[in-house]
Amino acid sequence: MSPAAPGRPRTTERREIRDLALVTNPAAGHGRAVRAAERAEARLRERGLAVRVLTGADPADTLRLIREAVARGVDALAVVGGDGIVHLALQALAGSGVPLGIVPGGTGNDHAREYGLPLGDPEAAADVIADGHVTTADLGLAETADGTSRYFGTVLAAGFDSLVTDRANRLPWPRGRMRYNLAILAEFAELRPLAFRLVLADGTTLERPLTLAAVGNTRYYGGGMAICPAADRADGQLDVTLVDAMPRLRVARFFPTVFKGTHVQHPGVTTHRTPSLRLESPGITAYADGEYLGPLPAEVRVLPDELRVIVPR
Numbered sequence: 001m002s003p004a005a006p007g008r009p010r011t012t013e014r015r016e017i018r019d020l021a022l023v024t025n026p027a028a029g030h031g032r033a034v035r036a037a038e039r040a041e042a043r044l045r046e047r048g049l050a051v052r053v054l055t056g057a058d059p060a061d062t063l064r065l066i067r068e069a070v071a072r073g074v075d076a077l078a079v080v081g082g083d084g085i086v087h088l089a090l091q092a093l094a095g096s097g098v099p100l101g102i103v104p105g106g107t108g109n110d111h112a113r114e115y116g117l118p119l120g121d122p123e124a125a126a127d128v129i130a131d132g133h134v135t136t137a138d139l140g141l142a143e144t145a146d147g148t149s150r151y152f153g154t155v156l157a158a159g160f161d162s163l164v165t166d167r168a169n170r171l172p173w174p175r176g177r178m179r180y181n182l183a184i185l186a187e188f189a190e191l192r193p194l195a196f197r198l199v200l201a202d203g204t205t206l207e208r209p210l211t212l213a214a215v216g217n218t219r220y221y222g223g224g225m226a227i228c229p230a231a232d233r234a235d236g237q238l239d240v241t242l243v244d245a246m247p248r249l250r251v252a253r254f255f256p257t258v259f260k261g262t263h264v265q266h267p268g269v270t271t272h273r274t275p276s277l278r279l280e281s282p283g284i285t286a287y288a289d290g291e292y293l294g295p296l297p298a299e300v301r302v303l304p305d306e307l308r309v310i311v312p313r
Contacts, residue, residue, distance in 0.1 A: 012311060015099065015132040017076045020044060021069035023054045023062065023089060025081035025106075033105035036122040037080040040103040043126035044078075059088055066092040074098060076310060078129050080122075082106010083154065087289035090151045090307070094139055099308035101129035108223040108290060110154045114233060115311050133313045137233045139306040140217040144286055144294030152288035153307070155221035155228060158279060158296060159194050159212030159243075160251075162287050163187050169292075188252075193245035196281045200240075200274040209245040213279060215300055216241065219261070221290070229261030230271070236304040237273045244268040276301035 022044070024037040037053070044051050054069060056062030062085075069077055070092050077093060078101030079085045086102060093100055103125040104112035115135075118124035142156055143149045168183035193209030200206070214221065216228025216239040231239035246254065246268055257263040264271055279286070280297040287293060 012133045012135045012313070015075070015134050017130065017132045018050060019075045020049045020129070021052050021054055021074045021077045023066060023077065023079045023085060025079070025085040033081040036103055036105035039122040040080055040126040043123045044130060047127070047130035049130060063088055063091060070096050070098050076101055076129065078103060080105050083108050083110050083289045084291055086111045086153060087291045090139065090153055094151045094303070094306050097308060099134045099310050101310040110218070110220040110223065113220050113224060114154065114218040115309055117312065128312050129310050131313060133311055134308050135311050136305045137307045137309050138217055138236060139303045140215065140238060140288065140300060141303055142286065142288060142293055142298050142300045144298045145296060146294045148294040150288065150293050152217065154216070154218045154289050156215040156286055156288040156293070156300060157212065157221060158281060158284050158286045159210055160187060160191070161212055161222070162285050165287055166285060188248065191248050191251065194281055194284060198240070198280070199278040200272060201276045202274070206242065211243040211245055211251060214241045215277065215279065217302065225258045226261035227258055229264060236302060237275055238277070238300065238302050240272040240274060240277065242270045
């Protein structure tokens with residue numbers, strides 16, 4: 001894991017957590033989340049917490065249950081799964097003061113990776129929650145062209161990667177990661193420059209063909225790709241990474257460097273830091289935390305200190 005980017009000092013406060021809502025996503029991690037939830041619940045009860053398990057029939061129902069739990073005034077809300085269930089919880093937790101606990105059980109787990117949470121060990125993740133050390137973090141907020149407004153915790157992405165996800169969502173077969181891999185191959189075969197226009201908070205306008213644009217509240221997306229390696233979740237800024245349009249062979253050589261964060265040294269990559277921006281590209285959609293947001297253009301801004309997260313001491 002890369003070291004945290006410099007920014008405001010990392011501070012935590014100890015909270016007594018006795019009443020916990022535990023939200024599960026049975027589909028996360030191809031069923032791994034169910035087993036992780038059972039193990040985490042058992043450990044939390046061993047630690048003396050009163051646990052209420054919430055499992056909705058679909059995302060809308062799950063969000064309703066989360067909102068009700070937050071309105072009742074639980075000491076904390078924990079989710080078991082991947083970045084999708086975290087993203088859902090953020091829509092209810094933003095600005096509430098109720099801390100978020102995470103038991104990683106998904107495929108990407110980029111929120112868990114950002115906060116240094118134990119992967120593959122539900123009991124250890126449950127212990128982190130029971131210990132109750134809470135830190136403050138920023139959130140991103142994006143409003144897309146269709147009027148949808150969503151909070152996000154990690155990275156908003158548009159361009160090649162959002163086209164891949166669009167295509168993967170349209171494929172009826174195969175299931176799982178292979179469907180995404182096929183979508184990558186298909187989009188790579190049709191790789192083309194994408195016309196982008198960005199307007200930063202200070203009025204700076206950036207207009208040129210790109211492969212992709214990423215707006216990071218944190219460093220990681222796509223299961224550990226450090227697309228915004230200098231992003232700081234507590235600096236009141238968004239980190240913007242722009243990858244210029246490149247020939248296919250150069251793109252193929254470029255993408256492996258994203259996992260290490262060294263792609264920002266490439267001459268075809270520029271980075272910017274801003275508290276807000278407008279992002280435009282005809283026919284392109286935006287995803288954040290791996291979830292569909294809506295069509296561009298999008299107005300994106302950071303909300304400082306909007307979230308409380310339970311982290312290791």
